[in-house]
Amino acid sequence: MEEPNESRIITVDVSNEMRTSYLNYAMSVIVSRALPDVRDGLKPVHRRILFDMYEMGLRANTSYKKCARIVGDVLGKYHPHGDASVYDALVRLAQDFSLRYPVVNPQGNFGSIDGDPAAAMRYTEAKMSRIGEEMMFDIQKETVDFGPNYDDSLQEPTVLPASFPFLLANGSSGIAVGMATNMAPHNLQEICDAICAVIENPDITIDELMEYIKGPDFPSGAIICGMKGIKDAFTTGRGKIVMRSCYEIETHDRGHDQLVFTEIPYQVNKADLVKKIDDLRKDGAIPSISTVRDESDRKGIRIVIELKMGSEPMVTLNQLFARTALQTNFNVNSLALVDGRPRLLTLKEMLVYYIRHREEVVTRRARYDLRKAQERAHILRGLKIGLDNIDEVIRIIKESNDNTVAAEHLMGRFGLDLLQAQAIIDMKLGRLSHLETSKILEELGDLEQKIAYYQDLLSDEKKILKVVESETRAMPGSLAPKDHRLTKILREEIGQSTLEDFIKDEEVVVLISNKGFAKRIPSEEYEAHGRAGKGTRTTKLQDGDFVDHMFVASTHEYVMFVTNAGKAYYTKVFEIPEASKTAKGTSIKNILQVDTTEKITSIISFKEFSEDTYLMMATRHGVIKKVSLNNFRNAKTRGIIALNLDEGDELLQCEFVQEGDEVMLITKNGQGLRFSQSDVRAMGRASHGVRGIRLLGKDEVAGLLKVDFNKRILMVTENGQGKQVTFDSFSVHGRGTQGQKIYRIGGKASCIVGALAVNDENDVVCVTLMGQTLRIHVNHISIQGRNASGVKVVTMKSAKDCIVAIASTSGEDDDNPEDVEKAFETDSIPGVVEEIDSTPETE
Known part of the structure; x- marks a missing residue:
């Protein structure tokens, strides 16, 4: 077997090879594909398409050509990639819903705002638009540098003259390796005004520039809500612009x-x-x-x-x-290539770099025109010498053996150079007439004036900038004379408060069933009955479902939910759909992103988030915790972890508390404990809480109330008994003790379902397992001692029925809206918490 040729094996470090190859690939994508140049605002593929169309003579006033021909030409000459990438780029340059100012004039199906793709390139046609021509203006005058194409057979421009500010006017988007760009389009008139303002005042600030450029101007119009995103984008290069339909x-x-x-x-x-x-x-x-x-x-x-x-x-x-x-964010990331390197740019920097580019283009154009004028003037001066001595010139030419000898004699006789002598020899006899001679002299005079102008222009940078300014001011009138701003800008930041102005502020009863159906009903729809009445049906229940939660709140308040898994969510009351008494309601999963295994166990309503207000939370097993309400601001509809619960425990109820307040815990077996909220330290997220009341046997907590001596404690038992007790019937005890007797359980009264703080202006609404509802005036329920068993409050239609929830609402005879609002600040059935950050406290 032949031995391998060791000279053909190269040993390399894989890590170094991967690093080098990846960096080379990344830079190739960044520089040669994904990011635009800050000067002309174009990526290489767009630049090559426009230059190829320019070479093909596809001007705005010429006929269309098949896109397949354009794409093939671009692929063969400049862009050795897939035809789909070139055609897609060509299509986007022509779409008026993608570009604020299209640079390609399309004919045929070029796609739609519905996402329909363009027709195949063999069917569509295109040519440059008037703005596209402006991107190429003066390119033949050596205004930009050229470099070799991919096979070194042709030259292509490294940048276009771009007398049209493409980057600011049309924006750009692209994903490179490790970076991306997303730049918004703007109005041409505003851009040109800002360019002129920067030329006149190089020290102009962003705030002053925003007097000219109000903000992005998208081709689809719509509304920009708020100025913060615009200001951030202009000052830092990054900003979130909120758009609405x-x-x-x-x-x-x-x-x-x-x-x-x-x-x-x-x-x-x-x-x-x-x-x-x-x-x-x-x-x-x-x-x-x-x-x-x-x-x-x-x-x-x-x-x-x-x-x-x-x-x-x-x-x-x-x-x-x-x-x-219908409302979305446009996340501005103004990343472009500056001297071949990606840079995050502010508005002023983009304007300054464009002005510098235009200044260089005008300078190079002036140098080119000066050189051409000087060359032509040099020839004309030689022709003038020849015309002044025409007889002798003719004699020298006639006597010479050939043109070379004639040129040498003319150069020796009149002090001409070879170019001038050759021009005299090549001059037609027809130009010897008096009229033609006058034209040559007139042209020479014009050229001498132009030469003086170009020399003067090139001698002063300020004059170059004046030319840039004058050309910029004339641009909107020539390119977009009827153009106007499409996107409207609302200076006010949007928020819920703006929309709430259109929502009727009224008190409603919100019902949530055991299977997660929610609805809201105006509280006026509940008619008050006498004590021991039968009530009316409030919801249509199916398949054994029953009302599990009920609370009263204003439509403008927040509603926070806590599930049995310990997660907290919030929404606005008016976002819960309104429905009739007999309607089933809407699944809570359409309002909140609640997991299928979660069940809502506690609800609370409030007006705003505050650091000075705390939630005192209680679980069925007697654990309590105090957390600042502001800690729940990030809950929203997606939810956050609210409380770490022991196995088998669940959150029961919450109350708002402040400095100096006292609270009461009431158990199902009739124990009540009054203690100061200061006995419970404020906790952060993810803490467990501390013991609130010492429970005996299988007893559980039935309610948590804030002590208010202008109110009384109202309790209702599972079998419909109820009574009121005054707060001052109980003395203050330490947290974690058993408390005092508050209700005599046994006989007529079964376990306590819930407890409310009420006064004579309140009604209490009771809901049974089978959906029966009853609204009763509080003053129809007796005020009794701590050891009494209460009176009959609700008569159930079925022996199998029982009370499952109670809530308080304002009495129907109360005509004072302020008193009504005050009555509902803390009297809904609440309960919500957050995950906390400290070590669990042990007793």
Whole structure:
């Protein structure tokens, strides 16, 4: 067997080889493919397409050529990659919904905003637009450098003259290796004004530039909400710009409202957007939507969303903006190549680099024109000498054996150089006429003026900048005379408060069933009954489901949920769909991203997040914890870990507490413990909590109340007994003790279901296992001693029925809205917590 040739084996370090090869590949992608040059704003493929179309003579005033021919020419001469990459780049340069100012004029199917692809390149045609020509203007005057193509057979420009500010006007996007760029388009008139402002005042600030460039101007229009993202993008190169669709609220002939969207955010696929909205309608996630139609045509976009009768348009809008691409973010990352290296650029830096590029182009153009003018003037001066001595010139030429000898004699006789002598020899006899002689002298005079102008121009940098400024000022009028800003800018930052102005602020009862169906009902729909009445049905229950939670809150308040797994979520009350008394409601999973294994165990409502307000939380096994409400700000609909629970324990109830407050824990077997909230230290996330009350046997906590001497403790048992007890009937004890007797259990009264703090202006609403509801005036329920067994409050229709939940609401006779609002600040059935950060405290 032949021995291997060791001279052909190269030993290398794999790690070094991988590092070197990867870096070479990364730099190739960064410099030669994915990132635009800050000067002309183009990637290599775009630059090659435009230059090839220029060489093919595809001007704005010429005929179209097949895209297949253009793509083939680009591939063969300059861009040795796949034809799909070149054609896709060509298509994007022509799409008016992708580029604010297209540089290619298309003919045929070039795709749509619905995501439809362009037709095959053999069917479509293209040529340069007027703006595309402007990118190539003066390229023949040695204004830019050229370099070899991929096989060194041709020369291609390394950058275009770009008298049109492509990067700022059209933006750019691209993903390189380890970095990406995403630059927004802007309005041409605003860009040109800003360029002139920088030329006139090199020390201009970003804030002053924003007087000229208001913000991005997207080809799809829409609305930019807030100035913060724009300011961040202009000052740092990075910023999150919030975009919203333009809409109108119309009234249908049948009397219900419909939302009509006429503009959508940049780069949003309209067909996918309409499908997403319809899917939300089918799933019941936005139950107020009746139908969705796309009525768009060549005149513009028109997405029609019909609402059901009585639906609140602004609530539906808020849900659509939160769940669909009708509101989206454009994340600006202004990364471009500066001297071949990627740099993150501010607005002013982009303007300065473009001005420098234009200054260099104008300078090189002036040098080229000066040289050409001087060369032509030199020839004309020789012709003038020849015309002044025409008879002698003719004699010398006639007497010479050939043109070479004639040129030598002319050079010797009149002091000409070879070029001048040859021009005299090549001059036609027709130019000896008096008229032609005058034209030569006139042309020479014009050239001498131009030479003086070019020399003067090149002698002063400020004059070069004046030329750049004058050409920039003339650009909008010649390229886009009827152009106007498409994207509107709202200076105010968007937020829930803006939409809440359109939502009626009213108190509602929110019901959540054991199987996770939620709805809200105006509290006015509950009629008060006398004590021991039978009540009315409040929800249609199916398959053994029953109402598990009920609370009263304002539509503008936050609602926070805690599940049996210890996760916390929040939403706004008005985002819970309103429904009738007999309706089943909407699955809570359409509102919150709750896992299928989780069950909501506690709910609380509040007006705003605050660091000075605390949540005192209690579990069924007697553990309590105090956490600042501000710790729950990040819960939202996705949820965060709220509490580390012991096995078999669950969160029961929460109360807002502040400095100086006292709270009471009440157990199912009738024990009550009053203690100061200061006995419980404030905890962070992920802590376990401390013992609140010492439980005997299988006793569990039934309620947590904040002590308020203007109110009384109302308790209802599982079999419908109830009573009121005053807070001052109990003395303050230490945390972790057994407390005092609060209810005599046994006989008529079974275990306590819940406890509320109430006064004479309150009603109490009771819900049974089978869905029966009863609203009772509090003053119809007796105030008794600590050891009493209470009175009959609810009469169940079935012996198998029992009370499962109670909540307080304002009495129907209360006409003072402020008192009503105050009554509901702490009296809903609450319960929510967060995961905490400290070591569990032991007793």
